[in-house]
Amino acid sequence: MTKPTPPPPAPNRFIALLSRAGLDWFLLALLGVVGLAYWQPGLGSAASPVPWHLITTVGVALVFFFYGLKLNLEKLREGMRNWRLPVVTQLTTFALFPALALLVKPFFGGEKGELLWQSIFFLCALPSTVSTSVVMVSIAGGNLPGAIFNASLSSLLGIALTPLLTSLFLHTGTGGGQLWGLAAQLLWQVVLPVGAGILLNGRFGALVDRHKAGLRYFDQITILLIVFTAFCESFAEGIFSSYAPADIIKLSAGLLGLYLLVFALVWGLNRALGFSRADNITAVFCGSKKSLVHGSVMASLLFPAGAATGLILLPLMLYHALQIILASSMAQYIGRQQAG
Numbered sequence: 001m002t003k004p005t006p007p008p009p010a011p012n013r014f015i016a017l018l019s020r021a022g023l024d025w026f027l028l029a030l031l032g033v034v035g036l037a038y039w040q041p042g043l044g045s046a047a048s049p050v051p052w053h054l055i056t057t058v059g060v061a062l063v064f065f066f067y068g069l070k071l072n073l074e075k076l077r078e079g080m081r082n083w084r085l086p087v088v089t090q091l092t093t094f095a096l097f098p099a100l101a102l103l104v105k106p107f108f109g110g111e112k113g114e115l116l117w118q119s120i121f122f123l124c125a126l127p128s129t130v131s132t133s134v135v136m137v138s139i140a141g142g143n144l145p146g147a148i149f150n151a152s153l154s155s156l157l158g159i160a161l162t163p164l165l166t167s168l169f170l171h172t173g174t175g176g177g178q179l180w181g182l183a184a185q186l187l188w189q190v191v192l193p194v195g196a197g198i199l200l201n202g203r204f205g206a207l208v209d210r211h212k213a214g215l216r217y218f219d220q221i222t223i224l225l226i227v228f229t230a231f232c233e234s235f236a237e238g239i240f241s242s243y244a245p246a247d248i249i250k251l252s253a254g255l256l257g258l259y260l261l262v263f264a265l266v267w268g269l270n271r272a273l274g275f276s277r278a279d280n281i282t283a284v285f286c287g288s289k290k291s292l293v294h295g296s297v298m299a300s301l302l303f304p305a306g307a308a309t310g311l312i313l314l315p316l317m318l319y320h321a322l323q324i325i326l327a328s329s330m331a332q333y334i335g336r337q338q339a340g
Contacts, residue, residue: 026220033224034317035312036233044232052229059195059222060297066215067130067240068197069208071152071240084148085279089150092266092287094161095125100258102169112243116251118170119312122299123255124308125165126156128289131216132324135260139331142281144333150286158294159190166302186301219293226296234310247316255319259326281334285327292320 037044044052097241101124108117130151137147163186208215234240266287270280295316299309 017278019187020323022194027324029220029224030227030317030320034230034231037228038235041163041232041235044229046233047233047236051263056222056229057299059218059225060300061189063219063222063297065193065197066192066208066218067155068199069201069204071194071198072201072205073198073296082143082279084273085143085146085274085283086150086153088266088270088273088275089283089287090154091159092262092283092301093128093154094125094157096262097258097290098165098169100124104254106330115311116243116247119315120251120254121169121281122166122302122312123290123295123315125162126290126295126298127162128154128286129154131293132327133286133289136285136327136331137282139201139328140214140285141278141336143276143278144267144282146279146282150282151289154286155291155294156194158298159186159305160292162294162298163302166298175321182278189301190297201265223292223296225299226307229318230296230309230313232310235272240311241304243311248318252318252322255315256322256326259288259319259322263330265309285331289323289327290316290319292316303313 028280042048044050046053046210088128103122104120105117122317128151130148134144134147138144167229263284267280268282275283296313299312299316303309
C-alpha cells in the first residue's frame with residue numbers, strides 16, 4: 001500500500017498560498033521598507049550619513065544599462081509588422097490613462113487633493129512593465145512575440161513621454177532653467193545607459209539572458225532603496241499626516257476601478273476592431289500595466305522636492321500590487337478558457 005504523500009512544510013505552504021494570490025517576496029519587501037521608513041525616517045533621509053543619493057543614482061544608471069542590453073533591435077523591427085497592435089497598446093498606455101486621470105481631476109480639491117491627483121496622473125503617465133506583461137500574456141495564451149515587442153517599445157517611449165506628460169500637466173518643480181538640468185539627468189542617467197546597452201546587445205545579450213534572475217533581483221533591490229529613501233523623507237517631513245487610513249482605502253478602490261475600466265475598454269475596442277484573440281490578450285495585458293521601475297526612477301528625477309516623493313509613489317505601489325494580483329487571476333482564467 002502506497003504511503004500518503006506528507007504535506008509540505010508550513011513555510012512552503014505559506015509561500016505557495018502567497019504565490020496563488022499573486023503575491024511574492026518583493027511586494028512584502030515593499031511593505032517592509034515603508035514600515036522601516038515610518039519607524040526610522042532618519043535612516044534614509046537627507047540627514048543620514050549614508051550617501052543614499054549616490055547609491056540610487058548609480059543603481060538607476062545600471063538598471064537602464066542592463067535593460068538596454070536585453071533589447072534586440074531586429075526583434076523590435078519585426079514587431080512593427082503587426083502595426084495595429086502597438087498603436088492600440090501605446091495609445092492605451094500614454095493617451096487613455098492620462099485622459100482618464102484628467103477626467104477625475106475636478107474631484108480632487110484643495111492642496112491635499114491636488115497633490116494626491118498629481119500622484120495619480122504621474123502613475124497614468126508611466127510606461128508598461130516588461131517582465132510582468134510578458135509573463136501574463138504567456139499564461140493567458142496571447143501573442144508572446146507581440147507582448148515582448150510592445151512592452152519593450154512602451155519602456156523606450158516612456159523615457160521621453162513620461163517627462164513630457166508630467167511637465168505639461170503637473171507642477172514638477174522643474175520650470176525654467178531647471179528643465180535643462182532635468183534633461184541632462186535623463187540623458188546621462190537613462191538615455192545614454194539604454195543606448196550603450198542596445199549597442200552592446202549583440203556582444204553581451206546572450207550573457208544577460210543567462211543571468212536574467214540575478215538582474216531582476218538587482219532591479220528590485222534598487223527599487224526598494226529608492227522607495228525607502230523617498231518614504232523616509234516623506235515621513236520625516238510629515239507629508240502623510242493629513243491623510244487618514246480611509247483616504248488610502250478610497251485610493252485603492254479608485255485604482256482598482258481604473259484597472260478594470262481600462263481592461264474592459266481595451267478588450268471591447270479590440271473586439272470591435274477585429275483583433276484576433278491572441279492579439280487582444282496581448283493588448284489588454286500590456287496596455288493595462290504600469291512600471292514600478294520607471295516610476296521609481298522618474299519620480300526621483302521629476303519631483304526634486306524629496307519630501308513629496310513618497311506620496312507620489314504611493315498610488316504606483318498600490319497599483320503595482322493590484323495589477324499583479326488581478327492580472328495573475330485574470331491570466332489564469334483566460335488561459336484555462338483557451339485550453340478548454
